[in-house]
Amino acid sequence: MSEPEKSGNWEREVLEKVALAAVKEQRVARHWSIFFKILGFGYLFIILFLIMNWAGNSSIELTGKHTALVELKGTISANEVSADQIISGLQAAFKDKNTKGVILRINSPGGSPVQAGQIYDEIKRLRTLYPNIPLYAVVDDLCASGGYYVAAAADRIYVDKASLVGSIGVLMDGFGFTGTMDKFGVERRLITAGANKGFLDPFSPVNPQQEAYAKVMLEEIHQQFIKAVRDGRGTRLKETPDMFSGLVWSGEKSISLGLADALGSTEYVARNVIHAENVVDFTPQEGFADRFAKHFGVALGKNINPLANMGMGLR
Structure with a gap:
């Protein structure tokens, strides 16, 4: 090369x-x-x-006397507006040294009797623990069933004249598919250990004994609800034969029945009743992780729990 x-x-x-x-x-x-x-x-x-x-x-750190606000908005349940959430806000509101009074603003159709009862009991406890801090319920559009259960614990209840108030009753809802199954020739095969393990199964014919038992159980919870209303409202309540039948009344009518005390908005109560016009919101706000975990848990529960579509509640 x-x-x-x-x-x-x-x-x-x-x-x-x-x-x-x-x-x-x-x-x-x-x-x-x-x-x-x-x-x-x-x-x-x-x-x-x-x-x-x-x-x-x-957390909220403020100076100067103020009215503390906690919002109860939506269906009362462990997966939506839970007792833990509302109680956390109420506790923070009462503990704040500058809180002059607390407003629980309610716009709810009701929900779980357990969650509503826990909030009711905590309001009573906090009022005993902080006797100089009043708690007033202010109703927006709706304060029905479990929502009213909670409101009954307040010192006074303020409504708008067109608010819907009441529905003091208990229900258990579900579906029956036996007719549809017969129409399409579908056979239900349910195997249980325990005579009542398939209690009110929506794919089986109604069992009269189970239905009668359910009514007794609902009546027991209904009486608990009625007692809470009577204890909370006391002599202000003007009972009528249909007061505890599940009916709702306008805010104006609810005042004459003793279910509520007066007309008034959040601003009105803060300014004219509590005399602390500055309103501070103590409603807990969920973070991203909390919302994700809750929504994931609800979806998972519905997929694995065969009773997820049968509900009992104050609504």
């Missing part, structure tokens, strides 16, 4: 090595770029996650 050919091969080899090194360097740089982008997005996600949770669980 001649000298010019050797020189050309050497130069070609050098150029190939330089080109390969450049390609490798570009690949390494690209990999590091991707890595740092992923790291950056992950960092931003963590910061956002922490901020949302901090915002949802931050």
Whole structure:
């Protein structure tokens, strides 16, 4: 091989090595770029996650006398407006040294008798623990069933003249599919250990004994509800034959029945009753993680719990 050919091969080899090194360097740089982008997005996600949770669980520190507000909005249940959530807000409101009075603003069709009962009992406990801090219920559109159960624990109940108030009753709802199954030739095969394990199964004919037992159980809970209303309202209550039948009344009518005390909004009660016009919201706000866990838990529960579609409640 001649000298010019050797020189050309050497130069070609050098150029190939330089080109390969450049390609490798570009690949390494690209990999590091991707890595740092992923790291950056992950960092931003963590910061956002922490901020949302901090915002949802931050405590309130304020100066000056104020009216504390806790909102009860929606269906009362462990998976929606829970007793834990409302009780947490009420406790924070009463513990604040600058709280002059507490307003529980209610807009609810009712819900779980257990959750409503727990809130009722906690209101009574807090009023005993903090005798100088009054608690007033203020009704927006609706204060029915379990919502009214909670309101009955308040010192006074304020309504709008067009609010809907009452529905003092208990129900157990579900569905019956036996006719549909017969129509399509579907056979129900239910095997249980325990005569009443398939209690009110929607795919089986109604069992008269089980139905009678359910009515007795509902009546027992109904009497608990009635007692809570009587204890809470006392001599203000003007009982009528249909007061505890599940009917609802307008806010104006509820005042004449003793189910409520007067007309008034949140601003009115804060300004003219509590005499602390500054209203501070103590309603706990869920963070992102709490909402995700709750929604995931509800979906999972509905998938694995065969009784998820049968409900009992104050609504």
